[in-house]
Amino acid sequence: MSEKSEQPEAESPSVRGVYGISVAAELSGFGVAALRLYEEYGLITPGRTGGGTRRYSDYDLARLKRIAELIEAGVNLVGIGRVLDLETRTGDLERDNRRLEADNAQLRAENTASGAEDDTANTGPTGEAASQPETGRPGRRRRPAAGQRTRLRDGPSRQRATGDHH
Numbered sequence: 001m002s003e004k005s006e007q008p009e010a011e012s013p014s015v016r017g018v019y020g021i022s023v024a025a026e027l028s029g030f031g032v033a034a035l036r037l038y039e040e041y042g043l044i045t046p047g048r049t050g051g052g053t054r055r056y057s058d059y060d061l062a063r064l065k066r067i068a069e070l071i072e073a074g075v076n077l078v079g080i081g082r083v084l085d086l087e088t089r090t091g092d093l094e095r096d097n098r099r100l101e102a103d104n105a106q107l108r109a110e111n112t113a114s115g116a117e118d119d120t121a122n123t124g125p126t127g128e129a130a131s132q133p134e135t136g137r138p139g140r141r142r143r144p145a146a147g148q149r150t151r152l153r154d155g156p157s158r159q160r161a162t163g164d165h166h
Contacts, residue, residue: 014062017047017055024056028064035064041077043067043084 024046025032038044039054044063046054063084070080
């Protein structure tokens with residue numbers, strides 16, 4: 001698993017490793033050997049002191065709880081690693097999606113505001129809208145005229161039927 005995917009969200013208050021391995025083992029219900037094995041498999045990555053002593057955080061303990069749930073469900077350690085990685089990636093994608101949705105909403109609001117300014121710029125000297133070609137109602141697709149080519153969403157262009165059969 002990548003380093004980035006193993007790191008919790010920066011705003012999480014419990015990412016600092018404060019528990020030694022024996023305390024983490026007691027709090028998690030796993031033995032010390034199991035914690036070392038899970039680290040070997042990359043399921044957890046406790047912090048280390050300058051002397052190399054493992055330090056487990058509340059984030060690590062929550063991850064161990066999730067590992068216990070997956071073990072109880074019958075998932076092996078390799079599968080657990082994959083599940084945890086996918087859950088982390090899904091969380092990252094959901095955060096990115098929320099950010100993009102907020103960015104889109106802001107851009108739409110800015111576009112609507114600038115569109116209102118454009119509408120006032122398109123009026124003639126009498127205050128009436130300058131003549132523009134009719135485009136139909138917004139959000140509705142216009143059908144091509146007979147004989148025009150249409151583009152299918154995921155396929156090749158097709159000829160629109162003109163009513164006369166060859």
